[in-house]
Amino acid sequence: MCRQFVVLCQQLGLFSEALVAIDGSKFKAVNNRDRNFTSAKLQRRMEEIESSINRYLAGLDSADRQEPVVAQARTERLEGKIAALKAQMQALKEIEVRLNETTDKQLSLTDSDARSMKTRGTGIVGYNVQAAVEAKHHLIVAHEVTNIGIDRDQLSGMAKQARSAMGVQQDLTVVADRGYFKSEEILACHEAGISAIVPKSETSNATAEGRFGKADFIYQPKIDEYRCPAGQRLIWRYSSIEHGLTLHRYWSSHCQGCSMKDKCTPSEQRRVSRWEHEAVLDAMQTRLDQAPKSMRIRRQTVEHPFGTIKLWMGSAHFLTKTLDRVSTEMSLHVLAYNLKRVMKLLGAGVPMEAMQA
Numbered sequence: 001m002c003r004q005f006v007v008l009c010q011q012l013g014l015f016s017e018a019l020v021a022i023d024g025s026k027f028k029a030v031n032n033r034d035r036n037f038t039s040a041k042l043q044r045r046m047e048e049i050e051s052s053i054n055r056y057l058a059g060l061d062s063a064d065r066q067e068p069v070v071a072q073a074r075t076e077r078l079e080g081k082i083a084a085l086k087a088q089m090q091a092l093k094e095i096e097v098r099l100n101e102t103t104d105k106q107l108s109l110t111d112s113d114a115r116s117m118k119t120r121g122t123g124i125v126g127y128n129v130q131a132a133v134e135a136k137h138h139l140i141v142a143h144e145v146t147n148i149g150i151d152r153d154q155l156s157g158m159a160k161q162a163r164s165a166m167g168v169q170q171d172l173t174v175v176a177d178r179g180y181f182k183s184e185e186i187l188a189c190h191e192a193g194i195s196a197i198v199p200k201s202e203t204s205n206a207t208a209e210g211r212f213g214k215a216d217f218i219y220q221p222k223i224d225e226y227r228c229p230a231g232q233r234l235i236w237r238y239s240s241i242e243h244g245l246t247l248h249r250y251w252s253s254h255c256q257g258c259s260m261k262d263k264c265t266p267s268e269q270r271r272v273s274r275w276e277h278e279a280v281l282d283a284m285q286t287r288l289d290q291a292p293k294s295m296r297i298r299r300q301t302v303e304h305p306f307g308t309i310k311l312w313m314g315s316a317h318f319l320t321k322t323l324d325r326v327s328t329e330m331s332l333h334v335l336a337y338n339l340k341r342v343m344k345l346l347g348a349g350v351p352m353e354a355m356q357a
Contacts, residue, residue, distance in 0.1 A: 001335055005339065006166075007165075010166060012351070018173060019172075021132070022130070023176065023298070024129060025128070026119050026127070027310070030319065030320070030321050031110040046092055052081075056085070057082070060082075110321065112321075113127075113147050127147055129143065129145050130154050138301055138341065141165045142165050152181070152185070155176055171195055175198075175301075181199065183281060186280060187277050217234065226274075229263075230258050230264075233252060234252045234270075237251060250274065305337055309337055
């Protein structure tokens with residue numbers, strides 16, 4: 001039904017601009033954090049219980065030196081606590097066995113598909129909802145519920161879903177934040193004829209430490225060389241494969257005597273790596289430089305639907321359990337959001353007539 005309504009919006013001509021913003025947001029599942037376990041969380045809980053047991057055992061030794069009436073009451077109370085803690089430890093050991101059998105080493109007892117995910121706050125146990133929102137009318141054209149906490153592998157899949165839903169014939173442009181930056185995903189968008197605009201994550205320490213960053217080295221494609229800030233040539237040296245990516249290495253033989261070496265590298269040479277499809281990333285950076293308001297458009301476009309839907313849901317967010325049911329529940333929320341949005345834009349009569357036709 002949700003997809004059918006998106007098709008209806010397409011027929012009403014609401015997707016005239018081929019610009020989509022993609023983002024993900026974490027939604028709470030029906031699973032308390034105390035009933036979600038990872039190896040680290042389980043180990044920490046076991047250590048806490050072991051420490052409590054040792055403390056109560058020390059208390060028993062102290063109780064033996066008290067008056068008989070006081071000692072008996074205190075001993076019974078402490079033995080009851082120790083027995084309860086040992087039962088908890090046994091239950092945790094059983095959970096550990098189940099945890100080791102999972103592929104992602106995470107176990108949720110209430111909603112088996114829910115996963116612990118990082119947020120700006122303390123983190124939640126829930127789902128990561130992906131959404132693609134068209135920029136003109138802010139309608140959700142595609143969405144997907146996942147239990148993967150990071151967005152890095154979601155860009156090309158959501159972009160292709162958005163293009164299919166919108167029926168876009170011309171080049172589609174998708175905008176996302178730096179959490180979606182992954183070279184392979186951007187290449188997949190390029191090969192599908194989709195123009196991605198995603199800021200690059202700065203992973204080098206050079207810029208943070210006041211040295212030249214990779215952007216200060218200018219690539220010259222005709223001769224396959226880099227030019228450094230000192231004007232020296234960094235020539236191709238060799239290629240290697242790292243994490244499935246073919247990387248080319250470049251450096252100069254003049255680094256040792258360079259007057260700018262202290263601003264460049266503490267090593268013998270400043271080495272620059274280049275991915276075999278780096279030209280695709282360079283083209284994307286050019287698009288971003290030419291459209292500096294892209295990130296503001298992204299924020300204004302895609303964050304509003306998430307905020308509205310969460311407001312409707314209340315503090316509990318999802319009410320159903322497991323990925324299939326949660327996906328259905330999310331589809332109903334997206335349908336309600338799109339329906340109210342279209343009624344706001346066109347009035348109630350136009351979509352009603354279109355649905356009855």
